Amino acid sequence: MEELLDPGLGRVRLFLMQDDNKPRKLRYNLGHSRLLTFGGAYSNHIRAVAEAGRRHGIETIGVIRGEEHLPLNPSLAHAKACGMTLTYLDRASYRLKHTEGVLAALRARWGDDVAILPEGGSNAAAVRGCAELPGEISAEYDVICCPVGTGGTLAGISAGLPEGKRAIGFAVLKGAGFLAGEVARLQREAYGRTWANWELNLDYHFGGYAKSTPALDAFIRKYRVEGIYVAKMLYGILDLARQGAFPDGTRIVAVITGQPSTPVSA
Incomplete structure (x- = not known):
């Protein structure tokens, strides 16, 4: 892990953990011969499922939002x-x-044996994969932060946290309050219970998914980070630290999801 040094952090310490959550979400979802999933035209999830299918000899079907463009x-x-x-x-x-009518039509077309994975890959199996992340952190920490799109990564991290630690998820969607219910639902599906060691921050979406502002654009250029997920989380952590939201001495691990990137210190 790399420590991010920024004067705005004060006495809070921030460590960056590069971790591509897509393979974690897929790890326990690959025991099928045929796998169907959903995504937009630029979906990293679609790409990850296709790559996993090639590696493991699984037939994959991607249901793409919108019309075909060639x-x-x-x-x-x-x-x-x-x-x-x-x-x-x-x-x-x-x-x-997600409705039974659409799912039934897909099964009629692709076969009853096809396993259907939700958009973003967040289901009970994905939660169990993401729950392994905290156990792989060897450094001392108090809080783990992650970006939140569908809630699966946050649900898993929370479930895997040692006693006394907590997790904060930064929603990248506007109007994402519903994701609190999704996180709890995913935990119940995976483990039959929920945890109270997490919170969902809704204040740093910058207008919604894939939206930005001049302030966020400047932040992305300064720290050279991915803009849809990672930048919003890091901006939120730094802003909260400046506001005194974390006690002095708090050690935060920020999970840098997706493909490798190297933020630079201020």
Whole structure:
């Protein structure tokens, strides 16, 4: 882990842990011969499932939001090159992808034996994979922070925390209060119980998913970090530290999700 040094942190210490959560979410979801999942045209989840399918000899089907556009963008072209079959749902139907009617239609088309993985990969198996993350941290810490898109990573981290530690998730969606219920639901599905050692921060979405502001853009340039998830979390941690939200001496581990990136110290 690398420590991020910034005068705004005061006596709070912030450590960066690079961890691609996609393989964690997939680890216990790969025991199937055919796997179907959902995502947008630039979805990292679609890419990760396609790559996993190629490695493990699993047939994969990607249900993409919206209409087909040719030529395929680099993300979808890579997924197809990995052997994934791409199909499309119009946006109205895609919003109903979790309903029994849409799921029944997909099973009728692709077979009752197909395993259906939700968008973002967050289900009970994904939670169990993410719960292994805290046990891999050898340094002393008090708080683990992570970005939150669908809630699976936060649900797992919380479940895997040692006694006395806590987790903070930074939502990247606008109006994401519903994710608190999702985190609790995922924990119940995975373990039959919930934990009270986590919280969901809704204040640093910067307008919504993939949205930004001049302040966030400047932050991304300064720290050279991914903008949709990681930058919002780091901005939130630094801002809360400046406000005195963390007691002096607090040791925070920020989980840098996705592909490797190297934030630079201020």
